[in-house]
């Protein structure tokens with residue numbers, strides 16, 4: 001029994017100190033902005049590998065999610081003769097919820113895990129130590145550009161997701177199921193509020209982007225520098241990011257729309 | 259450099275009463291080492307004695323629990339981050355694995371410290387990089403990626419990178435481990451040449467006895483957190499304690515037993531029979 005408490009306590013302490021280290025890492029990350037300003041190239045390279053290479057999966061996923069929304073929405077709405085509200089329904093679901101949330105989940109799986117593995121392997125192969133000995137701070141030089149690239153990419157990716165989702169909904173609703181085209185777009189235009197829907201969605205995706213990239217970068221930097229340690233850290237990145245995104249989504253939704 | 263002139267007669271690195279702990283275990287327990295200038299000083303000891311740890315303590319990547327490490331008259335662990343980074347620009351370190359940046363080509367790896375720390379033009383950097391690569395015999399390999407290099411070549415590239423900023427000293431972490439006899443010979447010769455041509459101070463950490471004794475000017479042997487033997491290679495070869503003789507000559511049994519501590523074999527076997 002005493003052992004149970006002791007190991008519980010040790011686990012709690014370890015988790016807390018890790019959380020502390022994660023927060024302390026934010027200072028050098030922000031400080032790394034100076035390096036990025038001096039050499040924007042660092043950020044541009046990361047924007048490509050973190051952001052641009054994720055566009056395809058986001059676009060395809062967005063299209064399919066929109067198509068499903070079109071189909072399901074039509075089934076429900078047509079029972080009440082409300083097919084004309086399909087455009088609004090599709091767009092609102094995407095912009096408010098599905099766009100930011102699914103983008104963040106896909107980002108954690110595609111880019112977050114890759115970030116963790118890359119940084120973890122750099123640690124395991126002494127590349128980070130090597131940078132330190134060359135008088136280059138790896139937190140500024142390696143972590144910060146990746147962090148800001150993620151922070152910038154996720155909201156943009158969420159926008160792409162939502163746009164293609166709307167397109168998918170329109171293809172199914174307007175194209176296949178014969179909903180009136182004008183009503184589809186009109187309903188969307190009138191129903192969606194710039195502040196309530198679009199801005200809140202953007203705020204969500206900025207928060208998710210921050211959390212996902214922060215977790216990914218920290219897990220890589222904090223991993224045990226062995227192959228097993230890197231693989232565990234990669235798993236943790238995906239699990240922690242997904243849970244954090246879903247939990248935060250509830251909190252943010254309650255604050256914004258509650 | 260004025261400081262160097264003032265400190266000229268003194269050793270470049272001076273370690274006093276160094277104690278360092280990993281968990282419950284004292285890796286170093288009162289270590290005193292002097293590294294003289296312009297020489298090759300070898301630090302030898304069995305695997306796991308903390309040779310890599312010692313280099314990281316000298317480079318300021320780890321902080322000792324007690325004791326001081328002075329490099330060129332500066333206490334490494336009392337420096338501010340900016341001062342420490344300035345000091346590190348004058349130290350080169352060759353990691354066991356080479357630690358090349360895997361996303362950069364050989365050329366860009368060697369150019370990396372120059373691009374980070376100097377304002378030289380690209381054409382100037384190109385000349386310097388080619389000269390450094392020439393010194394290690396790999397000018398022709400400049401467009402390869404680190405994954406395309408053999409272990410020995412990777413270490414030579416790392417060496418070129420370590421001397422890119424013309425440091426005052428280089429620390430070599432097990433440069434010979436896992437090398438075939440030819441690359442071993444190449445590295446031995448390179449380390450000696452670099453040391454003599456560029457007035458470098460070299461710290462060579464290794465457990466490859468023959469190669470190390472061949473080029474070192476002075477040797478420290480450490481075991482169990484202390485210096486157990488020091489002197490020139492000749493002195494070490496002649497006399498020394500039983501332990502040193504076992505280590506230098508690679509005898510399987512001696513003060514360091516072949517067997518990990520265990521109960522007598524007969525007891526162990528009988529135990530199994532009884533169950």
Ligand SMILES: Nc1ncnc2c1ncn2[C@@H]1O[C@H](COP(=O)(O)OP(=O)(O)O)[C@@H](O)[C@H]1O
Nearest residue numbers: 280281285303304305306307308309310311312
């Ligand atoms: N990051 C670490 N955490 C805990 N123990 C470590 C760590 N790095 C090294 N050690 C331990 O410190 C000791 C010395 O390691 P090291 O300096 O790498 O030895 P050497 O280079 O002489 O083979 C070893 O016993 C090793 O297990």
Ligand SMILES: [Mg+2]
Nearest residue numbers: 309310354432
């Ligand atoms: Mg070692």
